[in-house]
Amino acid sequence: MVATAAPRRRGGRAVLLDVDGVLLDSMDAYQRAWAKWSLACGLDPDRVLELTPGRRPSDTIRAVAPDLDVSEEHRHLVRILASEVAQVRAMPGAHELLRALPPARWALVTSNTEAVVRRCFAHLGLTDPVLVVDAEAVTAGKPHPEGYLLAAMALGAQPRDCLVVEDAPAGVEAARAAGMFVYAVNSNGARTLLRAADRIYESLAEAAPAVLGWAAQDDVSNDQSNRTNSR
Numbered sequence: 001m002v003a004t005a006a007p008r009r010r011g012g013r014a015v016l017l018d019v020d021g022v023l024l025d026s027m028d029a030y031q032r033a034w035a036k037w038s039l040a041c042g043l044d045p046d047r048v049l050e051l052t053p054g055r056r057p058s059d060t061i062r063a064v065a066p067d068l069d070v071s072e073e074h075r076h077l078v079r080i081l082a083s084e085v086a087q088v089r090a091m092p093g094a095h096e097l098l099r100a101l102p103p104a105r106w107a108l109v110t111s112n113t114e115a116v117v118r119r120c121f122a123h124l125g126l127t128d129p130v131l132v133v134d135a136e137a138v139t140a141g142k143p144h145p146e147g148y149l150l151a152a153m154a155l156g157a158q159p160r161d162c163l164v165v166e167d168a169p170a171g172v173e174a175a176r177a178a179g180m181f182v183y184a185v186n187s188n189g190a191r192t193l194l195r196a197a198d199r200i201y202e203s204l205a206e207a208a209p210a211v212l213g214w215a216a217q218d219d220v221s222n223d224q225s226n227r228t229n230s231r
Helices: 027-040 045-050 057-064 070-083 094-100 114-124 146-155 169-177 204-230
Strands: 014-017 106-109 162-166 181-184
Touching: 014 146, 014 204, 027 045, 027 070, 045 057, 057 070, 070 114, 094 204, 106 146, 146 162, 146 169, 162 169, 162 204, 169 181, 181 204
Parallel strands: 014 106, 014 162, 162 181
Antiparallel strands: none
């Protein structure tokens, strides 16, 4: 799916957020969905689940079932995922963070499918994102930086002016490869795997003030620039 269009802006900072494990507490729901899909295909669910974190579903399907039609199996998986939406929860702090960020200054970059993500957001009452770069919008998934670079371009921001919030090593690697700052959240004891991040927080709620503070620096800089130019 092509990334949803967002209004371009000149310069300034942008916050790019991963979804599952960052904004959505979806692990149990997705594990059930992958297990159902694996069993339907005669595959070992444990082996399949090992390959899912931070990867596009199509890449996982291609890796574990190369003889199957990837497009058809992906559609099958999306239908299963959609049936699990009611079991997904918002991470503590997600509502507050998204409400506080200016709409044109943040985007979602996810290995999931935009339709599933938007359905989850609507179900939970989370702020509707203006821009979603999903698995269908890129030719290479995380740890490739394409998704984050595409989001930055759509928002009119330079990579050096982007802050990425991630929970998976592949996502942290993708953001670093894109030349962006990275805050890792919800480490769940995986700090050694996330050490490439600029900062590591135990939860999104803990990270939120720092994320908002980072984004607010842009307002300060713009205010100072406007005062200087008006003299």
